[in-house]
Amino acid sequence: MDEIARLDAAVDVIAQRPDAAKPHRTAPALRDYQAGGVRLVFYATALGSIVIVVYVEAAED
Numbered sequence: 881m882d883e884i885a886r887l888d889a890a891v892d893v894i895a896q897r898p899d900a901a902k903p904h905r906t907a908p909a910l911r912d913y914q915a916g917g918v919r920l921v922f923y924a925t926a927l928g929s930i931v932i933v934v935y936v937e938a939a940e941d
Contacts, residue, residue, distance in 0.1 A: 883938040890918040894931055898924035
């Protein structure tokens with residue numbers, strides 16, 4: 881699977897379940913999600929209706 885497809889899948893996961901990510905170790909307001917060679921650091925609003933991605937990392941296949 882290419883990086884774009886893996887990134888899209890990861891964004892789908894955090895959009896549906898922001899709580900699937902762990903709290904970021906140095907910034908408690910941020911969440912850190914890692915799966916399938918993709919890492920997303922993001923902020924979710926209190927109701928989880930808006931997710932703002934602040935960092936993206938995708939390993940090559």
